[in-house]
Amino acid sequence: MKIKTINWITIVIILLQSLPGLVVFFSEEMGLQLINQSFGEGAEITNVTALKISKTFMSVFPFIGLGISAIILGLNKITDLELARKMCFYVAIYMGLFALPDVINQFTGLLTQPVPAIVINYACMGLLLYGSKKGTI
Numbered sequence: 001m002k003i004k005t006i007n008w009i010t011i012v013i014i015l016l017q018s019l020p021g022l023v024v025f026f027s028e029e030m031g032l033q034l035i036n037q038s039f040g041e042g043a044e045i046t047n048v049t050a051l052k053i054s055k056t057f058m059s060v061f062p063f064i065g066l067g068i069s070a071i072i073l074g075l076n077k078i079t080d081l082e083l084a085r086k087m088c089f090y091v092a093i094y095m096g097l098f099a100l101p102d103v104i105n106q107f108t109g110l111l112t113q114p115v116p117a118i119v120i121n122y123a124c125m126g127l128l129l130y131g132s133k134k135g136t137i
Contacts, residue, residue: 003084003135004076006127010091011069013124017117018065021058031055068094078137085132092128095121 024031035054036044045051072091078084099121105112112118 001127001131001135003088003131003137006088006131006135007072007076007091010095010124010128011072013120014065014069014072017113017121018062021060021062021065024055024058031058034058081137084137085135088128088135089132092125092132095125095128099125 020034023034032045032051035051035058045054075084075087075091078087099113099118102112102118102121104110106115106118
């Protein structure tokens with residue numbers, strides 16, 4: 001499988017996971033609803049400072065996703081197979097670490113992404129690891 005294809009799959013997955021954070025910027029009501037849902041059934045944040053902290057926290061992830069996507073997009077320009085495979089390995093490590101807090105939080109009962117999103121992250125990591133061993137340019 002071509003490493004460029006694997007990179008595009010990774011970019012799409014990262015951008016899709018970044019979408020909920022962008023809601024905070026475009027729709028105040030939907031952003032507030034998303035924040036309240038993340039704290040469980042019937043929970044509602046009424047403290048202004050807590051709401052600002054939650055919005056700030058949620059607004060960071062879309063830009064991390066955009067930044068990593070831009071880096072991965074740049075990796076598609078690599079023409080040296082050995083270097084492309086090494087970079088594929090490093091992006092795989094990133095994807096694993098990106099999903100690790102969700103795995104830990106799943107077992108500790110803290111806020112987390114849905115299980116399918118975690119599985120998709122690790123599937124993407126597996127695809128990247130495959131690309132680091134057998135990927136072509």
